[in-house]
Amino acid sequence: MKLKVNEEEREVDVPEDVPLLWVLREELGLNGTKxxxxxxxxxxxTVHVDGAPKRACVTAVGDVAGQAITTIEGLGDEAQLHALQQAWMExxxxxxxxxxxxxxxxxxxxxxxKPEPTDADIDAVMAGSICRCGTYPRIRKAIHAAAKARTGAPKGGTP
Ligand code: FES
Ligand code: FES
Structure with missing residues (x-):
């Protein structure tokens, strides 16, 4: 089966009903996805499939063959971090x-x-991403910071 992962063509020999998460981690060595x-x-x-967030643990690999899959390894790189990665560090x-x-x-x-999300937008979308360490306030701040860095015009939310 041919997959397009982080803008590269990859070929894997797995049954179509294997979860994408297993294929990413075990077949392709992309261990960033947990x-x-x-x-x-x-x-x-969570990964992106054709730009939309998808839970790789319940996505059969056969259902996303030929679609553009992006993992955390493809979000940015050391030479050019995604604005969120930069904000996460800051x-x-x-x-x-x-x-x-x-x-x-x-x-x-x-x-x-939503390039300029409010606190409510952030909470609504991020609510399903569980953090046992409780980093939610910092996640919210970093999202606002990344939005500001990208648009230069933040709206609402915690500074
Ligand atoms: S491992 Fe996929 S949502 Fe929890
Ligand atoms: S579980 Fe989110 S940082 Fe530990």
Missing amino acids: FGCGRALCGAC HNVPQCGYCQPGQLMMAAALLRS
């Missing part, structure tokens, strides 16, 4: 770090659909 609950409840495994968002790839992918999808 396994949390395995039941679409925590958000740790606001020291992660604690243990385990949930953070999923948080970043969810936040990136939010900024794509």
Whole structure:
């Protein structure tokens, strides 16, 4: 089966019903996407498929063949960090770090659909991404900071 992951063509020999998360981690070595609950409840495994957030733990790989899959490894790179990655560092968002790839992918999808999100927008979208370390206030601040960096015109929310 041919997959398009982080703008590269990849070929994998797996049954179509294997979860995308397994293929990313075990076949392609992309370990940034995390396994949390395995039941679409925590958000740790969030990736983008054709730009939309998807829970890779409950997505059959056969359903996304040929679509553009983006993982945390493809969000930005060291030479050009995504504005969210920059803001995450500036606001020291992660604690243990385990949930953070999923948080970043969810936040990136939010900024794509709402470049200047309010606190309510952030809370509504990020509510399904669980952080056992309770980094939610820093996540919210970092999303506002990234929005400001990208648009130069933040609206609402915690400074
Ligand atoms: S591991 Fe996929 S949502 Fe929790
Ligand atoms: S930073 Fe530890 S679970 Fe979120």
